[in-house]
Amino acid sequence: MASVFPGRTPIIRGVSAPSAHDVCVIGGGVTGAGIARDLSLRGLSVLLLEKGDWGGGTSGASSWMIHGGPRYLEFDWETTRLSTQDAGHIVTIARNLVYRVVFIIPVLPHDRNNIERMETAMEVYDRFQPLKKAHPHRRLTADEARQAEPGLSPDVIGAVTMEEWGVDPHRLVYANVEDAVAHGARALNHTKVIDLIRDGGKVIGVRYRASDRSISEARARVVVNATGPWSPEVSGMAGVPVRLRPAKGIHIVYPHRISNFSISAESIDGRDLLMVSHAGFTLLGTTDDDFYGDLDSVDVLEDEVDYLLQAFERVFPSIREYRPARTTAGVRPTLYKWRRYEDELSREYEVIDHAAQGVEGFVTIAGGKLSMYRKMAEETSDAVCRKLGHQSRSTTATTPLPGNESDMESPSELARRCGIPALAAIKLQSRHGCRAEKVLDDARGGRLVCRCEPITEAELAYAARSEQVRSLADAFRRVSLTAGPCAGAACVMRAGEVIGGELGWSASQRFDSVREFVRGSWLGRAPVLGSAGWAQEELAQGAMRGLELNGAR
Amino acid sequence: MGRADSLAKLAWAYGIHLTRRRLTRPRTQLEDLLHTYAPDGIRALEPAERERHPHLVRCINCGLCALAAGRMGKTRLPDIASSYMRLYARLGEASTDIDGGEPDFEAAASACPVGVPLGEVAEIVRRMTAG
Numbered sequence: 001m002a003s004v005f006p007g008r009t010p011i012i013r014g015v016s017a018p019s020a021h022d023v024c025v026i027g028g029g030v031t032g033a034g035i036a037r038d039l040s041l042r043g044l045s046v047l048l049l050e051k052g053d054w055g056g057g058t059s060g061a062s063s064w065m066i067h068g069g070p071r072y073l074e075f076d077w078e079t080t081r082l083s084t085q086d087a088g089h090i091v092t093i094a095r096n097l098v099y100r101v102v103f104i105i106p107v108l109p110h111d112r113n114n115i116e117r118m119e120t121a122m123e124v125y126d127r128f129q130p131l132k133k134a135h136p137h138r139r140l141t142a143d144e145a146r147q148a149e150p151g152l153s154p155d156v157i158g159a160v161t162m163e164e165w166g167v168d169p170h171r172l173v174y175a176n177v178e179d180a181v182a183h184g185a186r187a188l189n190h191t192k193v194i195d196l197i198r199d200g201g202k203v204i205g206v207r208y209r210a211s212d213r214s215i216s217e218a219r220a221r222v223v224v225n226a227t228g229p230w231s232p233e234v235s236g237m238a239g240v241p242v243r244l245r246p247a248k249g250i251h252i253v254y255p256h257r258i259s260n261f262s263i264s265a266e267s268i269d270g271r272d273l274l275m276v277s278h279a280g281f282t283l284l285g286t287t288d289d290d291f292y293g294d295l296d297s298v299d300v301l302e303d304e305v306d307y308l309l310q311a312f313e314r315v316f317p318s319i320r321e322y323r324p325a326r327t328t329a330g331v332r333p334t335l336y337k338w339r340r341y342e343d344e345l346s347r348e349y350e351v352i353d354h355a356a357q358g359v360e361g362f363v364t365i366a367g368g369k370l371s372m373y374r375k376m377a378e379e380t381s382d383a384v385c386r387k388l389g390h391q392s393r394s395t396t397a398t399t400p401l402p403g404n405e406s407d408m409e410s411p412s413e414l415a416r417r418c419g420i421p422a423l424a425a426i427k428l429q430s431r432h433g434c435r436a437e438k439v440l441d442d443a444r445g446g447r448l449v450c451r452c453e454p455i456t457e458a459e460l461a462y463a464a465r466s467e468q469v470r471s472l473a474d475a476f477r478r479v480s481l482t483a484g485p486c487a488g489a490a491c492v493m494r495a496g497e498v499i500g501g502e503l504g505w506s507a508s509q510r511f512d513s514v515r516e517f518v519r520g521s522w523l524g525r526a527p528v529l530g531s532a533g534w535a536q537e538e539l540a541q542g543a544m545r546g547l548e549l550n551g552a553r
Numbered sequence: 554m555g556r557a558d559s560l561a562k563l564a565w566a567y568g569i570h571l572t573r574r575r576l577t578r579p580r581t582q583l584e585d586l587l588h589t590y591a592p593d594g595i596r597a598l599e600p601a602e603r604e605r606h607p608h609l610v611r612c613i614n615c616g617l618c619a620l621a622a623g624r625m626g627k628t629r630l631p632d633i634a635s636s637y638m639r640l641y642a643r644l645g646e647a648s649t650d651i652d653g654g655e656p657d658f659e660a661a662a663s664a665c666p667v668g669v670p671l672g673e674v675a676e677i678v679r680r681m682t683a684g
Contacts, residue, residue, distance in 0.1 A: 073559060073563060074556070074559055074560065075555065075559055076556070076559060077558075077559055078555075099642065100590065100595065102590055102593075116567070116571060116574065117567065120563065120567045120570040121563070123566060123570055124562075124563065124566050135589055138582040138583075138585055138586045138589075139582055140586070141581075144581065144582070147583060148583060148586065148587070148597045149597065149598070149603075150597070150598060150599070150600040150603040151598075151606075255639070256638070256639040257640035259598070260596055260597070260598070260640055260642070261597075277640075279641060279642070280639040280640075280641055318606075321607035322607050322610070411643075411647070412646060412647075412649055415649065415650075421647070421650045422646060422648075422649050422650050423636060423637060423644070423647040423650055426641070426646055426647060451614060451629070451631070451632050451635065452632075452635045453636070454632070454636055484614070484635060484639075485610075485613055485639075486613050486614035486615070486635060487613075489615070532611065532667065535666070536667075539615055539666070
């Protein structure tokens, strides 16, 4: 069946007249963006709404991995199989966004699992690894493990290795949004759904507030709730319950690779923690604690930081000599289960058609994890299409995401032609794939704005002009602005000028945007400032004098 | 049920694993590991490099070393320490950025407020970009 709303609607901001769509997807995390893409590729008209920025919630606070989850082998092999299989699809359609992450899993005396148990788990996991184009594990003696990573504790008695894929979740989310828009979807960030429009027992649309505070309505034949941990709040608008057991997870972020290998460690309470080596930085995490607080204000506690460092100090004694740049915190939308420790909860997901509860036209996707986002989106889209009587199959497993339509040229060639450093070309390609050159099609050319990453002014301007960047925090997510060692001290003012120039900000708006960003960043930096961090903070304060940052001190 | 089933299958796999370990002679797998991941730029650090590593990655890109010593090839000196010295796995593709130029690393290092040994950093970055 063809769409009943065949006309394609361009992105329009501040619309006040009701618009009409086949489907409205609430939530611009990876699942919501994936659903919008899936349904758009099937020919349906889609409206995607996100109250913050794309991937600004749980997706962005993840461990940045597309992994199969060997941990789930203890609970449910099917979750591991499905997750691994879908990881294989994601790796194929998003080649520019993924890279190999190789773990050394050291075993120490008195660890919960001895080396034979660990290797058994890896042998089983190896059966699934080909599904995601990963290599099998290796077993290392204590000496070999320390040759591979000399920073490991002398107490290590052996190790096994395991391969996963790293990914930039912010770009993965945006690539899905971009492709959805390219196929006719309308996608609005910084747009909050404030109510569901109901007609008797049926949800027929949404009422939302845009970033300019204007209120609009949109009609839709089906509304999808893909808001992760906010799902109970949104389903409450329809008068139906969705039960989750939200779990908070934090990471410590180091602005460089600590090791080329990622390393796992056992925490004081026997949990498995990970130090993950990404392209140019390291994530150390994560915690997993029941969360009962405000989902819009998730703070990192110094105790949580110490909990993580304590665990890693045992396997990697020099960890406290490294200077963290910041922390991240997010809340997992884990499905509800009573009488289980947080760590024992599966990452299963559930597509809920609320018609069974007497509310037609309303579907919730709950639970799950980043690695399975595409499959979650496909199953949710299948449910939506069944409701609409729309006969069409998902093609997201094989259709490349934007930037993967063809092979990338060598970065040195791109760098030579565009007059940018080769390292900047590598980073540009990692975000835009084969479309990288298009981004540099700007009079500013290759002048660098953020030297740590590095990012060109042209790319930042492109992000503001074409990728819905509306603030410096959005630019952090879209192009990794300020993600490097200087944490923005050297670039944030200039970045405000570039973005403000594109968006028509006044001088005071540019100033305010920088101040707002620095204050927001402070919340993530404060829990990890050691002496070196404080010294850097002093320097940054000096560099940004005039910003009146007293509130951040 | 799912969990009981999973644990039973793991227990069976454990039995098979122990039997195999008794019947076969272990062989070293380190070379295999390093060879497998060399194309991805995942390599082992030298012990000496590891010991010095926390100092090598301290740069906060304040720019003072650039005032003292300028550029290495086409690249500003602080960028060598803040941008290139992040153990990018793909640094081998960026050798053209630092070809040529031999700045005064001693002067640069003495200007550094956080004590980055810029000469050492430059040496490592050169090695990484050489592939």
